[in-house]
Amino acid sequence: MPLVTLRQALDAARSGGYGIGAFNVTDLVQVEAVLDAAARTSSPVIVQTIAGASAFGSDDLYWDLLLRSVAHYPQVPVVVHLDHGPDADTCRRAIDAGFSSVMIDGSLDPVTHQPSSFDANVAVTAEVVAYAHARGVSVEGELGTIGGSEDGGGTLKEIILADPDQAADFVARTGVDALAVAIGTSHGAYKFTSPPDGTVLHMDLISTIAARVPGTHLVMHGSSSLPADLRATINAHGGALPESWGVPEDEKARSTKLGVTKINQGMDSHMAYMAALRTYLDTDRLSADPAPANRAGRVAMTDMVAERMAVFGQAGHAAEIQVAPFVAR
Numbered sequence: 001m002p003l004v005t006l007r008q009a010l011d012a013a014r015s016g017g018y019g020i021g022a023f024n025v026t027d028l029v030q031v032e033a034v035l036d037a038a039a040r041t042s043s044p045v046i047v048q049t050i051a052g053a054s055a056f057g058s059d060d061l062y063w064d065l066l067l068r069s070v071a072h073y074p075q076v077p078v079v080v081h082l083d084h085g086p087d088a089d090t091c092r093r094a095i096d097a098g099f100s101s102v103m104i105d106g107s108l109d110p111v112t113h114q115p116s117s118f119d120a121n122v123a124v125t126a127e128v129v130a131y132a133h134a135r136g137v138s139v140e141g142e143l144g145t146i147g148g149s150e151d152g153g154g155t156l157k158e159i160i161l162a163d164p165d166q167a168a169d170f171v172a173r174t175g176v177d178a179l180a181v182a183i184g185t186s187h188g189a190y191k192f193t194s195p196p197d198g199t200v201l202h203m204d205l206i207s208t209i210a211a212r213v214p215g216t217h218l219v220m221h222g223s224s225s226l227p228a229d230l231r232a233t234i235n236a237h238g239g240a241l242p243e244s245w246g247v248p249e250d251e252k253a254r255s256t257k258l259g260v261t262k263i264n265q266g267m268d269s270h271m272a273y274m275a276a277l278r279t280y281l282d283t284d285r286l287s288a289d290p291a292p293a294n295r296a297g298r299v300a301m302t303d304m305v306a307e308r309m310a311v312f313g314q315a316g317h318a319a320e321i322q323v324a325p326f327v328a329r
């Protein structure tokens with residue numbers, strides 16, 4: 001059962017009491033790393049990518065090859081998800097390409113990158129839901145704003161936490177399958193200046209919102225841990241990542257008990273890849289072939305993702321999702 005929808009995967013996760021990691025991939029080597037980790041650990045998995053943010057020159061070619069990769073892993077259910085779709089057109093483009101799930105991030109104005117109004121968020125999200133659901137595709141929306149940016153640039157400084165009353169209203173008016181809730185996490189390789197505690201990470205907000213929207217899945221964004229050993233390795237081989245703290249492993253595991261079923265993790269696997277890549281390049285100075293360096297990155301990323309699949313609880317649950325595969329239409 002290769003391609004499934006986000007709704008199918010997350011419904012199974014909720015019944016089973018576990019979370020499913022959504023891992024960001026920016027080229028086909030990373031796609032293989034994530035799918036290999038899913039196969040190794042018998043995990044359902046969400047592979048996600050951001051429009052325009054890949055090593056490829058065109059989304060068309062990358063998305064087509066990404067979708068075709070899934071057929072090579074018939075033993076694991078795979079959701080192919082668009083992460084942070086900035087507008088309805090981009091979401092329609094991913095749906096038409098064959099993605100089984102999209103995120104419309106209506107929390108930010110696509111032009112000004114400032115928080116948009118609640119009504120504007122509802123309008124664009126409902127528009128995407130209508131198009132997606134008519135084609136059997138799942139939709140994730142976002143309420144509140146999550147700090148930082150997906151590429152680690154950190155453009156948005158102010159984090160606006162999700163409001164439980166608005167969450168209920170938002171779900172009723174849009175019909176989203178999943179909701180990204182801002183609880184204080186931040187995107188990118190620079191998150192918190194000290195280990196996060198209850199004043200930074202509002203874990204209590206998860207259970208409050210979950211109780212208000214029982215039919216909707218909650219998504220935790222920006223949940224990489226930013227392992228200090230990987231940062232040290234990267235910096236020992238030419239990197240200059242500043243000291244920073246991410247979301248602790250046990251907090252991610254705890255979030256799945258409070259109502260989170262989708263855990264977004266981009267930076268940790270990218271750090272694992274980069275640490276191995278930089279180490280290889282520093283060690284083998286005679287090679288002009290990029291393949292061995294990328295292979296080292298892939299192997300390290302597979303190990304990292306497989307480890308996280310055990311933490312999130314999805315490991316061992318691949319065979320439980322017995323649903324009709326998603327077929328694009």
Ligand SMILES: [Zn+2]
Nearest residue numbers: 187221222264
């Ligand atoms: Zn995000």
